[in-house]
Amino acid sequence: MLTRIDHIGIACRDLDETVAFYTTTYGFEVFHTEINEEQGVREAMLKINETSDGGASYLQLLEPIREDSAVGKWLAKNGEGVHHIAFGTADVDGDAAAIAGKGVRVLYDEPRRGSMGSRITFLHPKDCHGVLTELVTAAENPGAEH
DSSP states (O other), X not given: OXXXXXXXXXXXXXXXXXXXXXXXXXXXXXXXXXXXXTTTEEEEEEEEEEOTTSOEEEEEEEEESSTTSHHHHHHHHHOSEEEEEEEEESOHHHHHHHHHTTTXXXXXXXXXXXXXGOEEXXXXXXXXXXXXXXXXXXXXXXXXXX
């Protein structure tokens, strides 16, 4: 069962500049940063709030580290802006299978490692009214490492 909006992913060309905008303009603080080699991105998670299920909601700012990464290709085609929406779930495997059973294409055969040690998969945007959709099961102790 999907429990919350986990994060909204925003593709950007310059992570430091984009982080500065969100921290200066809205007062958000950086909760976590990392480089995800598998996904080909450098990212920052800005925590927005806590949620009733013990999780949190974030903005995920994504700068490609390779032009051939999914975010790099998307950025070249679409420019900066909202890349995807992610819903939190306690069971990414089960929810992905249930959604696939309703005719929605799941992009990964098995969930992969996401931000802060989470487990993730994506749903095809053509099956989700044009929105790239991510399912996320948060790690038990995501930590606030930078």
